[in-house]
Amino acid sequence: MSHAPLIIELFTEELPPKALKKFDQSFSENIQQSLNTQGLLDSSSVTTSYATPRRLAVHLSDVLTKAPNRQVKEKLLPVAIALDADGKATAPLLKKLAALGHPDISLDQLEKQGSDKAETFYLNVEVTGQTLAAGLQVALEQAIAKLPIPKLMRYQIAPGTAQVKDVEFVRPAHGLVAMHGTEIINIEALGLKAHNTTLGHRFLSKGTLTIKHADDYAKTLETSGKVIASYNNRLEKIRESLLKASNGHSVLMPESLLEEVCSLVEWPVIYTCEFEKEFLEVPQECLILTMQTNQKYFAMTDKNGKLVNQFLIVSNIETSTPEAIISGNERVVRPRLADAKFFYEQDRKKTLFERTALLSKVVYHNKLGTQLERTERVAKIAEVIGNELKKHQSSIDVSLAVRAAQLAKADLLTDMVGEFPELQGIMGRYYALNDKEHPDVAAACMEHYAPRFAGDALPVTDTGTILALADKLETLVGIWGIGLAPTGEKDPFALRRHALGICRILLEKKLPLNIRDVLQATIKQFSQEEVHQNSSVDVIHGFILDRLRAYLKDQQWDGKNYSTNEVESVVSQLPVVFGDVLERLKAVRLFSALDESTALAAANKRIGNILKKVDFPIPASVDNNLLTLDAEKSLAKALDQILPQVNQSFKNGQFTEALQAFATLRVEVDNFFNDVMVMDPDTKLRDNRLALLAKMHGLMNQVADIGKLAS
Template structure:
């Protein structure tokens, strides 16, 4: 056993994919070696990934796998042996192929495989050598790499082409200090690698053994091989540099990962730009510095952008002024562009830009963005009007009309990520109220799980209208999610609607909202079928979310079976069901409720919950009617007050009379009047028990 190192040295790898490539390469190699019996239970794997290399270090790797005893299945006895027990030509041919002869026929085992009696030959299979096993593992690892885009390049022979993520120039394979003979991508394995392009003290670096890799790369090659180690070093330097200035770097995990994949030995430097650029909204400056230059903007204690930023350089000169100056010269035109766009955009009002949206295609079957904002504005007006707030309706309509106007500004044209944000700035510049301005920015929220909701009531209404319009429009033209495919993010829109209704406390029924959304579309479609499909889609999303939140499938089914229209009510109902399920009487009442439901389904005609006291003959049915007379008003009063827990707890008093009823009363009596009255009694019971949830869903 010795430790193993494998490294592929390549040209600069795609930074956004580097960490994933490194993890996949190392894990695939390890899995293959493990499957071939070349690793030990104690073997540990360490992945390395830098801009120009993918590598893996594996401890306790064998030079050769152990031989294995296997039982080789041959053929059915009826095929392999004749009546006298002699080997058939087919069996002899099979044995010859396995390196055996007729002398082993008497040693063959017979076992039944479930269909017939089969012959087996005990063999010893030689374990793979490391060279064989690693070659197989490397070929598999390269084939399985999650390469974003494959390159085709020519090898040095001038004839052969290779497909890989980037041209490969070196291969290292060391088992201890011994080179393992490998070949891939036109390369032969050795013990030499390359360090930093400019700062390595040795090039090439001759590796002493598998365990010296990290040390030699760092000391002689000026390279931090490990992705996480390099990331941690960048974080440390960023925080140290910012701390000296009493500032803090912006937090962005994706940017940190990308920069980690761009440098081999990080060196954080401080740059700055002119104060005048701070007149531009900080979101614009931050985005251009992050997206275009990979800088880390610096914020003050109040979270305001300063005119200083951090550069993660890949070189460490004695005098860094040239590096800093170069980066400052590069960022200045970017910031100047942002300033120019901002100043030009403010020369036109948002309202004056609305006609331009007629030229922006939204969907070929649903028209332009201009037509879309008219629909969103209409839905917003209907929602606010239904809430009984005329002032809110006017504000929501105006905000909805202006919500997409920034799509035709220069700034959003350059940075689409700023849509909504720039609309808010331009609205405030025009003197529009904060209610309108923040609604323009916030109408995209919530954009993902855990995202904040709009900051005001106007924003809530416009955000809800925007998501309802998207869902209703797409469903009306048959653009529904299928399997894993959801190109219009309709699942996310549905979850956003549910959050807006629940957390935003909008007390409107779901069917009402969906009908309002569908009413603004003028093209031909089946409105009833679309409404039903939308309803089912949203409740399916809701059921999944509730199960993820920790509610049991039975509890979720019990509540959603009634299709509660007020989404904000659903959590209250679920909590009530949980409290009811904890009662000792719950299992019996749930089972009885299921039985009552089945009886009523089988009954002919419509059963009205209207009891005739004169037809109550048995003591048990009189006791149940009396109990209902007492319990039903209590449960109804609590239900009407929104106290669902107390409403369900009141039902506990029905356990004894319900059990007695089913023990002593024949529902399907021969007398039609008696039967009808008993069914009416059960209908009354069913109605009383299923206001909060369908309790039969709790039955085992």
């Protein structure tokens, strides 16, 4: 079969910028998959996608003019169902054949397989390969139907003619290119017939562009049409051009903004603009956000991270006299910055503390009261956490955490946060500093939201750490308590993120905080009976442990991931203090490296299984007078010898030493299971041996359940 490159382009009016990247991927993938399924792609075929604000296109190399014939074997129906009493085809068989595209095939052309009672008809035919024109028509229709279009637009094509009809697509389509090598493929889509002409840049290119060969598509658009057709190439061009135009400054280039701008231009050109220095008196986060969100501009900072009064724009127009473009953008941004300056000045006329009373008018949740009530709960939880941590770190000032809790949500009532909700917490810090609050209180107003997302930094100050925990615990317990626990993929209140934040703070800051005690204290702060009924410590502790389990497995620690068994050995112990979990895991990994670990892990698992089956009380201690066999005497003696060392190591947090001490018991453990029958008919001997095993099991599992390491 002959083959050549293929290009397909849909030329449209401006596509939604936030959806263009998804359109690009979907359009190319679906056409490629459909053509490949139909056997129209050579094994060496390569797919290249293109997407600009006014077009979706895909180039495929090595596309066949006609797919090769192929043998198709399909199971039909049992003969007993396929034939009637007269031996003629039944309606179900005829329907099945029609569905497979072979309604006229005769019975003698069908194969029979199987025994007499289970004999089945099979269709075994050679299917003629699909032509490219027919296959591409199917592929294009499927690709259009599968585009993740947020909202369809209905429009008419060929207005003023007899061919007027309604079409639905994301935006009106005005052209279709379909070329196989130098040949135009005769297909249609959205009321358009395929041609070999398209349009270039709306302003920088004049007239139509003729695509002479499928391989010329991208080059023709770039050289003659002033269009960089590749989405990814255009994105990198923007990134590189911004850096070149930075004049030594750092350019703030969030990926989402780069992608949105890339979806707005076909020929990106960078220009430098300025704004008045007086606006730099406003917190730079406000200025940056208004430039990025409202204007799609790229702010710049100096080497110290301080905003400068210059910004970069990505224009769709290339000109040697850009003064009008620059002045126009400077004129547009000025009122935005002036608004931010006005909000900032107005907000500072009232302190955060003066605003707190107004939180009583802001509903947090109809079942959980107002933001003021929530603030009061968080303050009490922060006090509990602060007092507990102060036992281990005397420098902690609990009063600062309580004060921060009282002020942390007050910035929700400011004009600036009303305009830019993303600034909540950030503005709280600025306003608290303006009010001459303690620096740690101001920092906590911002830090208590941390971590906001996966990989985000944790709170830095003790006050911020305490408040972050209190705020997340209050949300988790309260929302869970009113019956809004996460289900499946639904988690509208981000309780999984809050739980993960709690895990990370406790784990990475190595806080000696008992999570169950704090959960119990949190539940007590709610007056709602529903919360007390639903938010049991056991349930929420289990939910938090699930997040801890996943986090420990997903992250790399010292350059390596912990295995499921290693993580489970620690988390299955239901830890209540997360501060030493990483040390326990490290000890488990080092223990696993010992030659004796495999046998000891298997023995520990065996002991656990034995003890689980016991449904009667086991003595609390071992009676040495009832040890009759040498193997059990040796194990008891060896246990007593390492007991002080293990307990002291565990007490000192030396988990590696505690676990590795058991390596000396390998021989005694093996001999015990080889020579001793635990479930002896003599109940006294049996119970004493169970007590010995329970003693060993408890001692071994102080750090982790090493039985989980056994495969």
